[in-house]
Amino acid sequence: MKRILALFLCLVLVLGTMTGFSQTETLKYGSESTEVLRAQVYLRTLGYYAGALDGKFGYATYRAVVAFQQRNGMTVTGMVDVYTMTRMAASDAVPAAAPPVISTVLASGSTGSEVTRAQVRLNDLGYYSGAIDGKYGYGTMTAVLRFQQVNGLTPDGKIGKATAAKLYAAAAIPNSPTPVGLSNTPLSYGMISTEVAQAQARLKELKYYAGAVDGKFGSSTRAAVIAFQRTNGLYPDGTIGTKTRAALYAATAKPAGDVPLLSGGELWRGVEGTEVALVQSRLKDLGYFSGAVDGKFGGGTYDAGADQEEAAGGDHGTHGEDLQRAGCRN
Numbered sequence: 001m002k003r004i005l006a007l008f009l010c011l012v013l014v015l016g017t018m019t020g021f022s023q024t025e026t027l028k029y030g031s032e033s034t035e036v037l038r039a040q041v042y043l044r045t046l047g048y049y050a051g052a053l054d055g056k057f058g059y060a061t062y063r064a065v066v067a068f069q070q071r072n073g074m075t076v077t078g079m080v081d082v083y084t085m086t087r088m089a090a091s092d093a094v095p096a097a098a099p100p101v102i103s104t105v106l107a108s109g110s111t112g113s114e115v116t117r118a119q120v121r122l123n124d125l126g127y128y129s130g131a132i133d134g135k136y137g138y139g140t141m142t143a144v145l146r147f148q149q150v151n152g153l154t155p156d157g158k159i160g161k162a163t164a165a166k167l168y169a170a171a172a173i174p175n176s177p178t179p180v181g182l183s184n185t186p187l188s189y190g191m192i193s194t195e196v197a198q199a200q201a202r203l204k205e206l207k208y209y210a211g212a213v214d215g216k217f218g219s220s221t222r223a224a225v226i227a228f229q230r231t232n233g234l235y236p237d238g239t240i241g242t243k244t245r246a247a248l249y250a251a252t253a254k255p256a257g258d259v260p261l262l263s264g265g266e267l268w269r270g271v272e273g274t275e276v277a278l279v280q281s282r283l284k285d286l287g288y289f290s291g292a293v294d295g296k297f298g299g300g301t302y303d304a305g306a307d308q309e310e311a312a313g314g315d316h317g318t319h320g321e322d323l324q325r326a327g328c329r330n
Contacts, residue, residue: 026081027039027057027081028057028198029057030057030198030215031056032055032057033055036055036057036061037053039061040053040061040064041053042085042089043061043065046068046088047169047170048064048067048095050166057201059173060173063172063173064170065078065080065084066078067096067170068093068170069084071170072087072093072094074087096169096171097170099164099165099167099168099169100168102114102160105160106118106136106159107136107158107159107293108136108138108140108141108157108277108280108284110136111134111135111136113134115135115140116132116133116134118140119132119133121168122140125173127143127144128143138284144157145157146252147163147172150173151166151172151173184242186242187245188239189218189221189239190217192216193215196215196217196221197213197215199240203224206228206248206253207255207256208225208228211224223238225238225244226238228247228253229244231254232253269297269299272295280293280295280301281293
């Protein structure tokens with residue numbers, strides 16, 4: 001309770017120090033200013049925003065603004081004009097709905113209405129496309145892992161208190177968080193526009209760009225685009241066309257130096273980690289594994305992988321070492 005009161009007092013003090021500022025322009029994705037900071041404080045107080053109070057209009061701030069506008073019956077633009085800021089500060093502003101309280105940690109093998117509710121929410125956010133059956137299988141686990149990665153959570157594939165709070169929050173980042181208002185016009189060297197600034201901000205978040213978010217498509221921006229295209233399997237022409245734009249704003253965009261969820265390497269006895277847990281979960285769904293999905297490559301996991309390889313017509317004489325394939329088949 002003391003921590004909550006201290007946080008509230010801090011927010012009040014921050015708001016108090018900013019009452020002298022007057023908003024002169026619409027805040028949008030890529031903006032950085034004290035006015036963005038003020039919007040973040042209002043959004044956090046109302047329960048829409050849980051990110052850093054840094055005055056930087058990134059994805060978390062964007063999603064919080066969209067959620068606020070939706071819940072308050074406003075035109076959804078994802079931007080903060082004077083009217084939106086005024087509504088945030090109003091005494092009758094509608095706060096974010098409180099997330100439901102889960103009774104237990106949900107993990108591979110869990111069943112019931114809480115799993116069903118999680119599947120529905122993951123489906124709404126674009127992470128899950130499987131059956132809404134209340135069974136926490138491989139599909140649900142991978143959806144949770146991806147949700148955790150996109151939303152800055154520890155990717156363990158389980159729905160505990162922290163993941164549940166983020167999952168059901170109004171500001172949860174969906175699987176395709178494309179900013180509002182993007183056109184189909186290709187962006188290339190020499191252009192100056194708001195869309196270039198949005199692209200620079202996104203490239204910065206993905207660690208490809210370290211320059212200023214100034215809306216000027218210069219040599220450093222072009223180099224960042226080329227690096228992004230190469231990492232994400234696109235033709236490296238340095239221009240942001242339809243395909244590059246879609247990949248850039250997709251939740252599946254690979255950041256600089258990113259390691260895929262399933263690395264493509266081999267898993268051996270004694271290995272522990274998320275990849276092993278994913279394979280165990282998939283083998284369990286296929287009926288080859290009956291042990292605990294604990295991320296530990298032991299004898300039971302080895303035998304299940306060998307059985308699956310044999311059933312699939314493969315050669316398991318290599319001691320089931322390539323469980324990466326076994327876990328991803330079918």
